[in-house]
Amino acid sequence: MSARLTEVRWHARGGQGAVTAAKMVAELAVERGKHFQAFPEYGPERSGAPIVAFTRISDEPIQIYSPIESPNVVLVLDATLLGAIDVTDGAPDDAVVIVNTDQSPADLKAQVDFGTRRVLTVPATEIAGQTIGRRIPNTPMIGAIAKATGLFTLDEVEEHLRASFGKKFSEKVVEGNVEAVRRAYNEVRE
Secondary structure: OOOOEEEEEEEEEOOOOHHHHHHHHHHHHHHOOOEEEEEEEOOOOOOOOEEEEEEEEEOOOOOOOOOOOOOOEEEEOOHHHHHOOOOOOOOOOOOEEEEEOOOOHHHHHHHOOOOOOEEEEEOHHHHHHHHOOOOOOHHHHHHHHHHHHOOOOHHHHHHHHHHHHOOOOOHHHHHHHHHHHHHHHHHOEO
16 A cells, blocks of 8 residues: 555454554554554453454654544454444445455455455464464464555564564464464465
């Protein structure tokens, strides 16, 4: 995406790592010399409850201090939310919607009206289970957003993960997350 301001809205359930992923995308932006905002909006704070997180990325300082109402990019970490809320509410007709599901975009569009928005799917939970050993889709979704938007290259994401996660986790965990990002990047379907 070439816009000066990119607004990302994350829809997930508590425990899926959306807040962490929103912050990770912000950290990637900072490393690229961009400005950012990343913040959550919680409802009932319990595992499994719907949550929304936001990330703004800009080439210039951001003077907006409200939730994102017209996101350029919508990430859905739990496809069951598609039947519960309108994840595209406020998203412009040319927005990108990335859904964590093993369904194809065509099958998903046959079930949900996304309008003219660009819909991509990626089996992020499955990828996470196979590469990290935990079925938490946040890290693979970072690979999916990189591929879908071009905000970051795959190399930039992998470099960030190694530097950031390397301080906290074992090499096995770090490399599992890197592989999750790589697979999601390569397995995004449009």
